[in-house]
Amino acid sequence: MSRSSYLKPDTVALHAGYVPESDHGSRAVPVYQTTSYVFESVSDGSSLFNVEQGGHIYSRITNPTVAVLEQRIAALEGGSGTICTASGMSALFTVFITLCSAGDHMISATQIYGSTATLLKHTIKRLGIECTFIPINDEQALRDAIQPNTKMVFCESIGNPGLEIANIPGISEIAHENGIPLVVDATFATPSLCRPIDHGADVVVHSVTKWMGGHGVAIGGAIVDGGRFDWEQSGRFPELTEPYAPFHGIKFWEEFGPSALAMKMRAESMRDVGAAMSPHNAFLILQGIETLSLRMKQHVANAKALLGWLQQQKAVTWTNYPDMESNPSHALAESLFPDGAGSMLCFGVVGGRAGGAAFIDSLQLASNLANVGDSRTLVLHPGSTTHSRLTIEDMQAAGISEDMIRVSVGIEDIADIKADFGKGLKAAERAAGES
């Protein structure tokens, strides 16, 4: 097990990264809403700029409130360090451009979030970085896709929206045999349910907007450096092992070892791209993390209860949840997510696209919107929204059907969720009867 703290996870979630500050004894983490920090002297400022000492210079690079969140997430994931960013997408972009340069190649699972797929297919490609997409857990396809210039393998621990489970130990083994790091987007699980570094991942990315925050009031991202990957031995990463001109020829691997990647991202991407998390958002995300494990337990319990109930409804044509016994990924899910594989589930309703739309429109408790991981139950009909421009064939390739309802199960009383969904299913049945 990778470990950044000897405190238990629930204690880490409440305390890691902060002890009451000495000036006022503030018990809660203060919001350092400032752009910049006064240097004690010219010499002090110079030494901060030259990485001779740790500290804060400018909030685009680091901020004390954001640093608490970073250290807390690193401790929860068992990583050597964390960089927080303005959003989950900027976290992914930061990782991609830190590990890959023009002319490089990466491999990604096909079953990933739509915006991430767009980033990889179009934006990153425009920067001269090629991405090969392979079916998740297809070991032969992964081996075949590896090239001399491959810099990373990417997957989501639970795929969005199809809820495929990544075989993190198997994928990381193949990646490591070839000197390539595995980057895992673990947004759907959070460290409360699965710590990918323990299973072989080298970098973990989160959209902390989702379950980590839970309240749905702040956007943010996080990148956790697992600290175990040997960038020198790999031989593929001169950006980390050779002199870096903007910092007097610093060699990140020699200088920082297990935190080399995090320090490089801090020094380069936060400086150049500037996708910094705001201190206030860091404070809000910290409030959410304090109750992370309590919420995740309830999320999982509600998801499983709702799944069981849906399976008994005649208007429901199919259901999908990662560790459902009939799911091919059941054993893998039980192994990687012993406390439950998150709170996302999908199901189909009678009446196809019209039935799905009728279901959504009749709900009152559950919110119809394009987000997941809120403490409130959220639903989306991909066929009418995010994927409405796709042909039926393209939707099928993405693992989406016309009747598919995506649910991010909240932590309301399960009886109220069932009652709301019951109304929706009746509406779907009516729509099916009319068509």
Next chain:
Amino acid sequence: MYVEVRGQKTYAATGGKEFDNSLPCVMFVHGSGLDHRSWALQTRWFAYNGYSVLAPDLPGHSLSAGEPLESIEEMGAWLADFIRAANVSRVHAVGHSQGFLDVLELAQQAPELLKSITGVGTAGAIPVNPALIDAAKNSAGDAAEMLLMWGFGPDAQYGISAVPGMQPIAIGRQIMARNPLYEDLVACANYENGSAVAKSIEVPSQLILARKDRLTPIKAGMAFAEELNARVTIIERYGHMLPIEAPRQTLQKLRELISTLEQAA
């Protein structure tokens, strides 16, 4: 940079600047299972403020080749060879924990190579719990867990870091798990010459000790400071891993002694 010592490729951090042996040299020696990165927040300051810096990885540690050395006496002799291989006449030697025992032996075997000695989080002897040695024999990673739980002070245990966003315990574990921790701990446990060596040391000396040190309790450090006639600083709140936990305070005390000596020279 890499230096060849006894035919082995030896890595030494130089604080981010090209090594210049015409400048006064400060040599930093890491503790059990660690490497040059323990000194990341001290070496760069010296390198960019008029000094040359050498922070070697001992043989078999991190970026240095070779087999780990089996005794503190051997490590002291190796440090002397290392200084000569780097073509340096005299150094201010700074050692953390076991690294200071190595420096004591260097002082015993090659006093002509030293300008001053500083021990950080240390004492004249460092007894090691046999259970820890047993654990290290089977798994450096498991032993690192035990060592770091005791080694870091209360704030670090709560995830406080001198470098924003980083987690020193995880970083320490990753380094220790790959290094010959068992050999280092055995060497520490067997070393008994500290008091004898202290009597022969003539260069200025200081000990920087931590109030919350549970691996080399402050009582042992204070007693050894008396034997050594060393100046002593006690840093409050922090534990054994002072160079990482309290880098500014540690650096400040190093600067005070070393710059004073250089100005007087």
